[in-house]
Amino acid sequence: MHGCGKTPNNVTIDDAFWNSFRETLVREGIPYQWDALNDRLPADTEPSYCMRNFRIAAGRETGKHGGYVFQDSDVYKWLEGVAYSLRWHPDPALETVADEAIADIAAAQQPDGYLDTYYIINGLERRWTNLKDHHELYVAGHMIEAAVAYYTVTGKRQLLDVALRFVDHIDSVIGPEEGKLHGYPGHPVIEMALMRLYEITGDPKHLRLAEYFVNERGQAPLFFEEEDRRTGNAFHWKDSPFRYQYYQAGKPIREQKDAEGHAVRAMYLFSGVADVARETGDESLKQACRDLWKSTTKRRMYITGAVGSTEYGEAFSFDYDMPNDTVYGETCASIGLVFFARRMLMLEAKSEYADVMERALYNGIISGMQLNGRKFFYVNPLEVVPEACRMDPHKQHVKAERQKWFGCACCPPNLIRMLTSLEDYIATETENTTYVHLFVGGRIVSGGLSLDVTTRYPWDGNIHFDVHADRPVSRTIAIRVPNWCHAFTVRVNDTLVSETPRDGYIHLVRIWGDGDSIDFEMEMPIRLMRANPRIRKDAGLVTLCRGPLVYCLEEADNGSDLHLLRSLSLANARIQWEPQTLGGVVTLTTEARRESKSGWDELYDDRPEPAATPVELRWIPYYAWANRGLGEMRVWIRK
């Protein structure tokens, strides 16, 4: 099995579905989040302190450090997103703002390269004494990601140089050599960041450090245990079922068979591991990635691409444990799942990786953002009753409405960097093949060809490619057949082509010339979905999908007490494009029945089944829920 190569350098997006999300982010999300990072949101919003911390650390302002120990990462993620946005939406004013932010950041860097405002403000003598919980390496990772992105897009080196100096400092403090800390981050991300840095520097030090972090974690004697002994740091997860696996450090990565512990940390680590495996060709690491992929996506993932079944530790729980109403399903974890999927795809050209990428992107990730770009979900539930969120403390992590900001604001800037870099997830290329993984309108320039993609996806399944080429090019164009697609046709220059998918891709091998066209047309019926019978909480339940989209029912369309709905039928189902609804969505209308509550005074009785009257259900795409006021929502209902 070979990988599907690298991202083409030149992919642009012009897509009815994604343009609106991305333009909203550029127009609303990026300025709004910049205001948040500078504490300029209304007073009832949780403060960020982020930029202020940098100015205090640089001696330009006085005050205390505010927010979490990892607060710096918010601006790095924001900068990374800004960088990506500048690729497709040049904005000199925004670039100036970013340059000034970078200047503030650079001014805070210490002479030895260290840069974490928490310790600069609170006392450098305590730095590197809590790799387990104090996130200095996590912050460094996000700085590197931002630096690489900003340098790649703008050519400006200031943040890259800051990052390189910080990495040199880290390399002087941590590593296998005598006298260094034999440690690794409690919250992974630096692994994949270093691999991106290595891509542009080619400096073997960067690869070596990433490898070290991947290989050293979980080795006995456990660094975190020794660190706690040495420093007296607390171990919060002593009595949890996952213990050091919260940190992805309970065992060496090659011995880990399940996605365990904190879901975002798991996804970020697995992504970094896949990067190292790809670069080094290490077969045992590749196998570890495959095992962890399988555990994550075949036994521990929601239909929306959400991962992390429990609020306790924001963590994975156990196989097939998929509660819909107490789920964590952090937006960041689904974003991490896309990172992981993309890297698995680069290891092995199998469509299952792109299928999961698509599932998370079109459902559990964009559900994290209000359609107006100004409010966010941290937790993405599949079943919500507002009263339960208010009255049941074990559901207080589940919000029935998106929030303006969070004290721990990891998700909003993560959404920015994910969606502004969507170009990087659409296609990959090897020497002979251009792979199309996602169906997004725009242009893919790859291997001497330029593919102009036109589509109304995900609202219909017709993907049209216009081929442009200066001269004839012999090349394979491999187009993913999504796992949801049971019937499709392919036409090249209007002539039907009979192609059987291989590893989930149809391979169109020919000499392509200017003016050629491909029409990949997928039937996109409503699909009545069931869950694997091992999933207890979905037993007897069904939901609807169409194309890559998971649908849900909202109180706004269907009244309250959604649990009374049952007997879903597709017999007279309608699929309807509604341009005025929720920014333009395809809604589904189906027949079902609603059970009556009337006549019940007792709590329990042996009376016959309650009467149920026919009702029409109106389904909306899951990602668009909670945009019309407070109300109930359900993905799964009784069959």
Next chain:
Amino acid sequence: MHGCGKTPNNVTIDDAFWNSFRETLVREGIPYQWDALNDRLPADTEPSYCMRNFRIAAGRETGKHGGYVFQDSDVYKWLEGVAYSLRWHPDPALETVADEAIADIAAAQQPDGYLDTYYIINGLERRWTNLKDHHELYVAGHMIEAAVAYYTVTGKRQLLDVALRFVDHIDSVIGPEEGKLHGYPGHPVIEMALMRLYEITGDPKHLRLAEYFVNERGQAPLFFEEEDRRTGNAFHWKDSPFRYQYYQAGKPIREQKDAEGHAVRAMYLFSGVADVARETGDESLKQACRDLWKSTTKRRMYITGAVGSTEYGEAFSFDYDMPNDTVYGETCASIGLVFFARRMLMLEAKSEYADVMERALYNGIISGMQLNGRKFFYVNPLEVVPEACRMDPHKQHVKAERQKWFGCACCPPNLIRMLTSLEDYIATETENTTYVHLFVGGRIVSGGLSLDVTTRYPWDGNIHFDVHADRPVSRTIAIRVPNWCHAFTVRVNDTLVSETPRDGYIHLVRIWGDGDSIDFEMEMPIRLMRANPRIRKDAGLVTLCRGPLVYCLEEADNGSDLHLLRSLSLANARIQWEPQTLGGVVTLTTEARRESKSGWDELYDDRPEPAATPVELRWIPYYAWANRGLGEMRVWIRK
């Protein structure tokens, strides 16, 4: 509406069903718990420290106070249970042990009457500074209950005198008068205890103090707030949805319309309120009791009689919120519900109170005890998957097996005092009427009649009464028709009597003579039960009841993956007496289907409904679950 009077003085039990529980408690439970209270259980058991604390407080031993601030209450509840057991199972050796325990307790009493080992050992200067959380009045309440019981049964006054001195001390410290604390207990129980004390002393001080505790709670300015301000005590429930309602102190009792906060505290308080309402005839208090009864039993109670839907605060949550797998359902709360029900019955002779009493007794209370009397449930779930209890921290309060003892061991001795005093729940009498509420074999002596009751209840519905009387007696015998019973016959001296129940009782009015007999025969078919459609977590689910018993499915009989069972049918159902099973139970066998797991590799798919093969299900009474090793259990399955 009139009450149904008082408990007859002379009720004895000789009943196939209850004898075994009660004899197990006398043979195993009481000695086992005495060992526990003296820390003589195996080393892997949670220690009690209880009796040791008294010896230390009395200066007979040295050491620190062990266990909770309310640890003393465990021995009081045990002593209360011992007292009741001596009524029907005289045991001079046990009585000597109890006398010695009482002597140890008395030796610890302070010259001013105070008696709480926590403060005696840790410093009396801090006593009465935390009525909110430090349970001195709760401990006093259980002492009074034990003292009244022990005095009533044995005629011995030592513990009663200790209690009277403690009450005098309390009366000198707390009350409406200037200079006293205008407080009340954070954990109710002393209200009903004082009313029992008043019954035997007739001392108006005892009634007045109970009334004060009932009327003062929740009045503004809130005593607990002022206490916290004065002492700096912490308020743990500041951010909870129930806040001071955790303590039943968020509002005056007459303004409270819902069962809220800590479930045991709620049940104990409501019981005390009903006692005060009955004694004083206060209509507004009676109405408060009716409202709270309705909230508890019509909107917030499980089919097993469990109450307390959430582990957070061991509390009620909101209407119709009845999760089966994360329920709290503390054994003590169901016992408290029986206390409350009995007192409502004494306010108003309506069978709904006795129905709930029966529901809790036959299901959610005795489920708290291993059949061998040596292990206990604190939490009584309606759905258990052992892996979930182990792996999901939000289910760690749910144990799949009964435990040997608890650090907070309220439930085991509560079970003892409940079951050893079962006599007091069977019947009540007014001047003209003898009410039969529960169907328990034995003898009811009331109003010049002696009713010998013979029955195999709950295994069948035939209740036979032999009437003995020295001379003819004109009297009404009122027999409860349970809410589960849809068809019955009554014969007096073998002649059919046509009686329509009034308020849930058939009233047999005649001049009874020696040798008369009554045959009350209830049909007892299997009933297919549904929950009120407002209960989200039971939507589409059914279970079985027969007579007063709720049934459940265990892995031991039906394999694992009980969630795969559906399509329950009563078509060929069998009812079978199995004397060798679980101490002798009637099992139910029904047809159903089991869905196949096979063929599923994906988590979600649009394939057809899984195949389901016919299976026979074997149901056991809920109370007997978890007596055959670790495994899954479910009460509700898909219809």
